[in-house]
Amino acid sequence: MKQHEKLIQRTMDVQREITQAGLTRRDLLKMGLMSAATGMLLPIPGLSLRAAWAKGSDLLSCPVPGVNIISPPTRAWVEELPRLVEKGTVPDNDPANISWGNGGGAPGPVPVGNFFGGDSKIRLLRDWPALRTATPYPDMSHQGWGKGGALGDHPPQNWYEMRVKQFNHVWHRDMPAGMTGQPAWGFDSVFPGPMFRTRYGEPHFVRMHNDLPAKNLGFGISRISTHLHNMHTPSESDGNPLYTNYPRSYWDYHYPNVYAGVNQFGGIGNPDEALGTLFYHDHMLDFTAQNVYAGLAGMNSIYDAWGAYSDPNMGDYGDETRGWRLPCGENFEFDVGLVFHDRQFDPQGRDFFPLACLDGAIGDKMTVNGKIQPFMPVKRRKYRFRLLNIGPSRSYDWFLSNGYPFVVIANDGNLLPAPVMVKSIRQSVAERLDIIVDFSRYAPGTEIILVNRAEQTSGRGPRGKLLSPGMEVLKFIVTSDRFEPDRSRIPARLRPLPDIDQPVSASRVWSFGRTNGQWAVNKKLFDRRVIDAEIPEGSAERWTVINEGGSWQHPVHIHYEEHRRLSYNGRGTSVARVDAGRKDVIRLESNARAEVYIRFRDYKGLYVMHCHNVVHEDHAMMVIWKIV
Numbered sequence: 001m002k003q004h005e006k007l008i009q010r011t012m013d014v015q016r017e018i019t020q021a022g023l024t025r026r027d028l029l030k031m032g033l034m035s036a037a038t039g040m041l042l043p044i045p046g047l048s049l050r051a052a053w054a055k056g057s058d059l060l061s062c063p064v065p066g067v068n069i070i071s072p073p074t075r076a077w078v079e080e081l082p083r084l085v086e087k088g089t090v091p092d093n094d095p096a097n098i099s100w101g102n103g104g105g106a107p108g109p110v111p112v113g114n115f116f117g118g119d120s121k122i123r124l125l126r127d128w129p130a131l132r133t134a135t136p137y138p139d140m141s142h143q144g145w146g147k148g149g150a151l152g153d154h155p156p157q158n159w160y161e162m163r164v165k166q167f168n169h170v171w172h173r174d175m176p177a178g179m180t181g182q183p184a185w186g187f188d189s190v191f192p193g194p195m196f197r198t199r200y201g202e203p204h205f206v207r208m209h210n211d212l213p214a215k216n217l218g219f220g221i222s223r224i225s226t227h228l229h230n231m232h233t234p235s236e237s238d239g240n241p242l243y244t245n246y247p248r249s250y251w252d253y254h255y256p257n258v259y260a261g262v263n264q265f266g267g268i269g270n271p272d273e274a275l276g277t278l279f280y281h282d283h284m285l286d287f288t289a290q291n292v293y294a295g296l297a298g299m300n301s302i303y304d305a306w307g308a309y310s311d312p313n314m315g316d317y318g319d320e321t322r323g324w325r326l327p328c329g330e331n332f333e334f335d336v337g338l339v340f341h342d343r344q345f346d347p348q349g350r351d352f353f354p355l356a357c358l359d360g361a362i363g364d365k366m367t368v369n370g371k372i373q374p375f376m377p378v379k380r381r382k383y384r385f386r387l388l389n390i391g392p393s394r395s396y397d398w399f400l401s402n403g404y405p406f407v408v409i410a411n412d413g414n415l416l417p418a419p420v421m422v423k424s425i426r427q428s429v430a431e432r433l434d435i436i437v438d439f440s441r442y443a444p445g446t447e448i449i450l451v452n453r454a455e456q457t458s459g460r461g462p463r464g465k466l467l468s469p470g471m472e473v474l475k476f477i478v479t480s481d482r483f484e485p486d487r488s489r490i491p492a493r494l495r496p497l498p499d500i501d502q503p504v505s506a507s508r509v510w511s512f513g514r515t516n517g518q519w520a521v522n523k524k525l526f527d528r529r530v531i532d533a534e535i536p537e538g539s540a541e542r543w544t545v546i547n548e549g550g551s552w553q554h555p556v557h558i559h560y561e562e563h564r565r566l567s568y569n570g571r572g573t574s575v576a577r578v579d580a581g582r583k584d585v586i587r588l589e590s591n592a593r594a595e596v597y598i599r600f601r602d603y604k605g606l607y608v609m610h611c612h613n614v615v616h617e618d619h620a621m622m623v624i625w626k627i628v
Helices: 003-020 025-030 120-127 129-133 288-294 614-618
Strands: 158-169 182-187 193-199 204-210 226-229 249-255 277-282 297-303 335-345 365-368 375-378 382-389 396-400 406-411 414-422 424-427 432-438 447-454 466-478 506-515 518-521 533-535 539-547 554-558 563-568 585-588 593-600 605-611 622-627
Touching: 120 129, 120 249, 158 193, 182 193, 182 288, 226 249, 277 288, 277 382, 277 432, 288 614, 297 335, 297 382, 365 466, 396 466, 424 432, 506 554, 539 554, 539 585, 585 593, 605 614
Parallel strands: 158 204, 193 297, 335 382, 375 466, 506 539, 533 622
Antiparallel strands: 158 182, 204 249, 226 277, 277 297, 335 365, 382 432, 396 424, 396 447, 406 414, 406 432, 447 466, 506 518, 539 593, 554 585, 554 605, 563 593, 605 622
């Protein structure tokens, strides 16, 4: 190893020790190891990567992918893309088969267990008594189960159990660890976590066991909180960063799986408010970025309730013979989740979370479903790809290498009013894009590469330039003629947009920027004891969300309800655009100003809004709001 590489390795080892100790940005500021003005570690050799590149560098605090190559070399297209593991219910779908474990109890509508084990809610409420009144029922009892009425009478029909564990993951066979892999954290010991296939009108339950070890991976923390982004979920099951699931305990999540607007629309809500592509990830306060980087993320595809629409040609049922007949196939063969995640490894090939990159963390290895530059055999037919960017901080501009267009049918899990054909599309952290690619036009043996052309050299965000040819991420290889008929189609019309006629009862301004060198909203750092807004259930509001500038991009995520964009930088939005539909992430570019319409319906309790460049979120760029 060269002298320069030794310095880089030593610096990474020191930063690994800092994260292993669980030190936060606030701790580093108090210790005098970080500049409050720049938010960077001080340029001390052996502490800061900025110092490691001081000679001949531009003094950035983090490595620049494509320039400062640190990770060991790996060959492209030698690993086949893994399909996400399909999550099944517990044996016989019987709640009696769910493990009680650690002094817990049988699943039910109220917390069970005790402080020494079992339900983490019991311990959390002892540690933070103020949370006893955070939701409408005592001790965060489930709002949608056993309470009666239109909202409270949705007991689980499908029962799941998950265990969050440490395991060995193989990012690529060429890495020094080889096929042995290296330690990672995962839901059910896989990364990405299993794919849930759920349905509106069929409530489901998940008991989430925290089996993580006390010692972390050199980053991360063994306390967790699992957020199903962005399901219309009661607060106690939302995965709020305040709701801690402790080690050797569990948290019971109940998802009523109703459409938004039960109180106003009736039944199980308005099907025009349906989501489709969801994902779940860890949301632990101050450690979301590190825990997701450790491997705590997975996908959930939710389909319409059977007969959601009276028109038989409407509805997304996960069936190529019903409703919109979007690509699916037997066992969801042609309905494919793709989880994108860039990573940094040290010169020895060990996982590395870039502690000093407080503007955001980007890496020099591009992974899909946990593999570096994999390939995917595809048949000559249509595929529905669900693209998910779990960050931590990279944005993408997606192109196909042959220049052909593809069809976008959903943004942030929301089917558009009509498909949109594009040749490229941008995706920031936490955004989801559903696209359809038709491979029937290609001869067997044709190779097409999914390419990211967004130039991004730091966590601030893309620089606005397109690379040529760009970063090659995933190769599709057309195999042969299909053996079964392709019954899927690309319909001319999809899900109608619900109206936004309800008058707004309040307007609020949220400004995302910096104060005293730290990330903040409205010049205030996040404080778990402060509720920034109390909003009556059933109301509608107009929110103005502002980026204070500095060339930063902030993908702002609002929990619980989808919003509609009214204007962006003073301009209205055409309904023909991909970003004109319902969304839960605002891609807030530098100096941008977005105005959105949002409603707050059905369930009550605490929710949050934050930057989904999760490094920013962990360093105080978040607010709490409460539906009352």
